[in-house]
Amino acid sequence: MTVLAEFYAAHSKLIDQVGLDALLALSLSISLQAGQLALAQAAFMGVAAYISAILALNAHWSLLPAMLVAALCSTIVAGLLALPVRRLRGIFLAIATIAFGEIVRIVANNLQISGGAEGLSGIPPDATTPWIYGTLILVAIGLWLFSRTKFALAIALVREDENAARSVGVDVGFVRFTTLAMGGAIAGLAGALYAHSNFFITPADFGFGRMEQILVWCVIGGITSPLGAAIGAALLTILPEAIRFLADYRDFVNGAILLVVVLFAPRGLAGIRLWRRG
């Protein structure tokens, strides 16, 4: 037990980060499973992070209600974003959602209440490891139960062929709206936990760099697998620490891994089979 305790004491920050990153990867994987390249997760995360931080700092709310209200707000933001982008597909959807993310970042950069470019500090650091992993486990269980519903089938059908999905009675617009809102909810939970485990937040925490990281986790883990996405997030969050000795070459290694996965395992780690039929 002491070994575990020592390990935790030395690496608790990293362990928490792995849990948060896994949540973010899960949130993006829902849209990806519906075949929608909607890249606004960092913005949903940021909206919730700021709202929960403001509720904690200005209204002295405790973590749970602040987190729930923040996630509700990011869900609503995601649902509202789904309306104007409902006719966009593929790269056009990606560009529009990235632009939305930039808008959120720039607004946070300029508003008084969000502390401008300096962000907010002094957020009570009460999102401890049990909070983070408790949320991750609840979300994972929720998604697992969800994967057995008819709606999860509808998501796969929309990904495979939107028109054929319509012809069997799937409301494609509703699927797109709901997957984006679900992603907004989970990213919101991650954002609130992030704010409450980091003491301070700035707009730069929720920019395109964060979004690109989340996408890379999902690509490496496997675009059509939530479990793969979460594993991808964990691996790539731990990896930079594990190869710290490579110093300046770490980004090179990250890029090389992405390249190898895209070239040789386009379905991601979750798509690798040790044995193939036929």
Add this chain to the structure above:
Amino acid sequence: MSAGLQLAGVTVAYGGVRALASATLEVAPGSVLGLIGPNGAGKTTLINATTGIVPLAAGSVRLNGRDLRGVAPHRIARAGIARTYQNIRLFAALDVFANLAAGAFARPGRLAAAHAQALLERAGIAHVPLAARAGALPYGDQRRLEIARALAAEPSIVMLDEPAAGMNPTETAHLVDTIRAIAASGIGVLLIEHDMSLVRAACDRIVVLNFGEVIATGTPDEIVADPAVIEAYLGTESV
């Protein structure tokens, strides 16, 4: 209110081109209506207009008395119109069972494995394993899986868009039995097909389209003897 599918004066325009001009036809429950005509005559457009994928410029589409004009495609599917595609559109990456479950998406409850197997039998592909990936099936089996997917919806109307395309004569002959059995179960079938032997054997009545207009309607025997149809589509045997 009358049962089945009624199209009256259906007109579809793509820009300045009138793909369908005032097409009128009726598919009665338990019957097979053939829809034939040269390429570009508007046959697939008629299916797309009926299923709500392309908007009507004029006319009406009624299913069991209900007006479907302007209704969203997924609601039309739920109302009881299922279709197959000229260029197969299975969910290729999913397995056979998932494709059938997709077909049954609008039905209450879950698709049971036994029911899925029965659907494969009705479509004449009982030998296909439910766990096989749809996109990996032989071409003819894919066409029939599309029919099974359409039947999974328990529709009142099924529209088959060139189901025999790419099939060999033996497979085509079996398809006649499959289509007659579907009609015998009370479903109205609209069949688009170029294979005239299949059309004559499978259909109760035939509608002929040319340049978006209905040029003839009648029984198979009447249609093959119709001079206008011979001129526009069937052609005369060279002497």
